[in-house]
Structure formats: C-alpha cells, structure tokens
Amino acid sequence: MTRRILTGFLVLVASSTRLWAQDPLPSWNDGAAKKAIVEFVQSTTTSSNPKFVPPPERIATFDQDGTLWVEHPVYSQLIYCLDRVPALVKAKPELANVEPFKTVMSGDREAIAKLPMGDIEKIAVATLTGMSVDEFSAEATKWAASAKDPRWKRPYTELTYQPMQEVLKFLRANGYKTYIVTGGGQDFVRTYSERVYGIPPEQVVGTAGATKFGYDENGRPFLTKEPKLVLNDNNAGKAEGIHLMIGRRPHAAFGNTAGDQQMLEYTGAGDGARLMMLVLHDDAKREYAYGPATGLPDTKVGTFSQALYDEAKKKGWTVISMKNDWKKIFAFGD
C-alpha cells in the first residue's frame, strides 16, 4: 500500500467514523423512512446535486398535533380551554347555569366528552377571546408550566416525539427554516414553540383570530383577541395559510391526518426535490394506535383516514411507522 493510498484509506475511515458518530437521527431505526429523510437532506444541500435547493428556499413545515407531539385522546389546547372554565365562571357567575359551561363545571367526564362541536366552539370562544393578547399569553404560559397529561404524568410540552425533534434539528443544521403549520391556535402554540421545538413565534402558522387595536386608560395601545376567524388552518386552509404567512412553497412537509392532506399535496406539486411524510400511529404500547393501520376509531378531528393512506402510497409519500421506525418515542423514556 503506497502512502497516498494509505492516507486516502485513513481519511475514508475517519470520515465514515465521523458520520457514524454524528448520526443526526439516533432515535430512528434504519429503514425507508430514515433513509428518505437523510437522502433528501443530503441531495438538497449538495450544490453539485441536481436536487440542490438554494438556502433561502429551504422551507419545511410540520403539523403539530399527532406529528410533533401526542394528540390522543384529546388535543391539549382543548384541555387548556376546559381548564380555563372555572376562572371564567368565577369572573362571570351567570355562566354557571348556562350550557355548555354547566356541564364542564360538573366535572362529569363522560358528559364533557360527549359535548357536540358547537358547544366546544362556544367554550373555545369564551376562553380564547375577549382578553388582550398579553393576558392570554400569560395565562397559556402559566398553564403549560403546570398542567400534566394523566397517562404520563408530565407536562404536555414534554410529550413531543424525540425522533421528530431530531428531524427538526437535522433540517435546521442544514439551512432549513422549520415551521409549525397547525390547526391549533396560533397564539397558543406560539407561547411555547421556541422553548419546546426551537421554533420562534414568527415561524408558527396556526388557526388565527382577528385582533383589535385599542388604547387603555393611560393611552397605551394594546390588542384584544376577537371572536372572528382570520385563518382556519386545517385542510385547504393549511396550503392557504402557508401562502399567507410564508409566501413560499415548502420543500418538505410532515403531517399525520386528513387535515394535512392539502399541505402535502401543495408541497408535492412544486418542482424539484420534495419530501412528504405521514406519521402513522401504530404503537398502542408506547403511545397510541389509531387510524387505518388498526381499524380502531380515529380521533374526533383530522383523521388519518384510509383514503389518505392510499393517496400516500399512490403519490410516493413516506409513511412513518411509530412502532417500527422509532427506537424511542419520548426523550424521557422508551
């Protein structure tokens, strides 16, 4: 072996070792899903590759509920709204005998779970609007610091999927701007997105209401949250919201339900390299199993329906099996 070949060999070993030591997705098992992510990032960031994407165009969007963190059995924002009802009734005692607040105050979990969508909307309007944006932000922040999921007995903000946190970091380390595009409330998610996901508020697109500019008694301006919808960031609204708030088509999009269908279709309709992925909830032991892989009932809103699963296969979107693709689900456990 000549010295030159030896040197080349050693460099190769060293760089392979470095790559191995630096596996950007250590919580992922080897397989099609992990491979799709790694190949997408490598090809779009290698300037000699025909799939190269210039840095300003590196946009990746992520649904939150069920894609970045647990959405089952109830969205955490709905729990926030229900948890706010006692304070609301204290401030407005006349609501104590008015439905749906009466049912919520009864503490009857079965009755609460059966409230129709119209009642849920009444609770959402009453607990998410009518206060200043600063007041809302302070309340939501306080809640997130103390409220706990009953199964894991941890703050909801700890129930993020470790493998997806690694995807966020891996994309950002390669020049991608990561966005949350959620059906959840934009103002709600923005209160914790930076701390929980490293995603700043200006990179959160969500269901958004109007605000109203006004002045307090000292002439200081403030914004009040109004019960008027500006963006319903679900289904077609996700593609429309991406145009409104970002103005560029993403090169990668991650979702888990029919509410994400149009976002993935819109992403896939662009030229060049595009990565579309769906998280399949098939791990009843470590998280939950619901949707097409199980025959079990979907969650109330935004289901990963059989039709979406079929579309994913047809269009070459990658389905992530939580059970098979993820070594661990949460940072704190298995």
Next chain:
Amino acid sequence: MTRRILTGFLVLVASSTRLWAQDPLPSWNDGAAKKAIVEFVQSTTTSSNPKFVPPPERIATFDQDGTLWVEHPVYSQLIYCLDRVPALVKAKPELANVEPFKTVMSGDREAIAKLPMGDIEKIAVATLTGMSVDEFSAEATKWAASAKDPRWKRPYTELTYQPMQEVLKFLRANGYKTYIVTGGGQDFVRTYSERVYGIPPEQVVGTAGATKFGYDENGRPFLTKEPKLVLNDNNAGKAEGIHLMIGRRPHAAFGNTAGDQQMLEYTGAGDGARLMMLVLHDDAKREYAYGPATGLPDTKVGTFSQALYDEAKKKGWTVISMKNDWKKIFAFGD
C-alpha cells in the same frame, strides 16, 4: 507612559479607526437621526448594557412606500394595476366600455388621476385577483423588470433610499430580523423584496387577500387569489398584522405617514429599548416635498399629517429629514 497605558491607547486608536473605516451609515450626515440609530444598535446588542435585547427578540419593521422607496406622486402598485388594464380588456373585451376601465383605456391622465377611490378599488380587484398566485407572481415580476418611473427613467425598484438600505443592512448585521410592514399588497411586494431589500417573502407583511385552494385538470393543486380581504395592513391594521404574522412586538419601527402611526405606538409601548422613526419628505430638489414641513398637499392616502408630527415630538420619536440627514437619496445619484 507605561506599557499598559500605551497598549490601551493603541487599542483605543485601532478600534476607533476600525469603527470609522466601517461607518455603517455612510449616506447619513451626522446628526440626531444617525446618532439615534447607531446608539440604539450599540446599546441593544451589548450584553452588559441594560438596554440589551436578546437576539431572538430583535425585530425591526419598515413601512415601504415613502419610507424605503418613493411613493410620490402615485404608489407604484397602482401603476402596476393601471398598466395591467389593457391586457385585462383584451381578455374580457366587454370591459372596454365599462367604467372605470374605459377611462383607463382612454389614456387621459387627468381623468385617470381623478378616479374616485371606489373606482381604484374596482381596478385593483380586477387586476390583482382572479388568477393563480403563480400567474400573478410571474406578471408582477415581469412588470417590475420593465416599468420605469417617468422622472428618473429607471425601474421603480431602483428608487429605494440608499440611507434606508444601509439601516436595513446595519440592523441585520447586528442580529435584527428586518420586516416590511406595508399597506401595499403582500403578494406584490414579495415578488421583489428579496432582490431589492434583501428581505425574504416570509418577512413581508402587507395588505393580503384570501386565496382558494383547488385542483387543475391534471389534479395538480393551486391557489387562486380571491377578492376577499384578510388583512388591511394600514393604520391599526399594521399593529394587528404584526401580531398575526410575526407574533412579537418590534423593537424598532420606521414609517412616514399616519398609516404608520399605530405601528410606531405599538412598538413604543413595549418595555426596554425601542426606536421609532419617521421619514419627513422635505427635499423637493432631490425627491419630493410634501406633508407638514411644507404646507404642500399630502399624497392621497396615508399622509404624514401635522398631528402625527406633533405626536412624534411629544413621544420622542425621531424625525428623519431627507434634506438634512441624508447625504444622498439613491444609490445611483446624489
């Protein structure tokens, strides 16, 4: 002189020289306005300074028309709309005899200038909506590359104020995210903001219409621009738009008319260091003179009124005199 003092002296000289050589605002004359900008940046980026602002919170917002580029005598987006009318009439010949399109087609400049706001809105709706976002973007890009301002005989996109371009760069070099917050169309400004100001589309907040998600005959999804307003980004709408699109209160805001008043008030109402500046158009020779300093008529929409000028004085906002504070107005000339 001991060695320690000598070393200290040399370091001082060296760093002064470096600062001098690197004047970040070479097109600005020394004065209160330049001083306010430099002191704001230095104090908010020095970690030992009580006015320090952590990098994620460094947000600066800029009105466009009259603040970053020429708005007189007519907004360039209105010229775009008028320039689009012939193609519109060609596609829909029945419009040739319908007002206000008939007047626009006549080429009678005086009559066009007298069109009431309702007619201007009709022209805007007809030329800015009803096509896909990609079609609109292509048309607007083509127009910006060829249309010229009659006074300077240059593309409108060259009529940006060199001193403000320096402020944008200076802020960005110090970790600020710079945003355009404009009454102009968000989709319109986004077609050139990156090229002209170094501001990416996702950092342009503007007057925005709804879009509608749909599929073409090949099943490919696209978005159509709808004649439905989502955000009127003027006056109170600028503060509301900043909350919707950015979700953080700016630490610096720049404007020039009453349309920017609430943005500056909202910025100034935050804690810690805040910089509020207004561009005064008092340079009839190199640009235009209008507004309170002149007694001359304001532009049609969004005037820098005497009341705003008085509020600026009262609240300690800094007024930038184009005549006195700016060494040169444009990159291409004096």
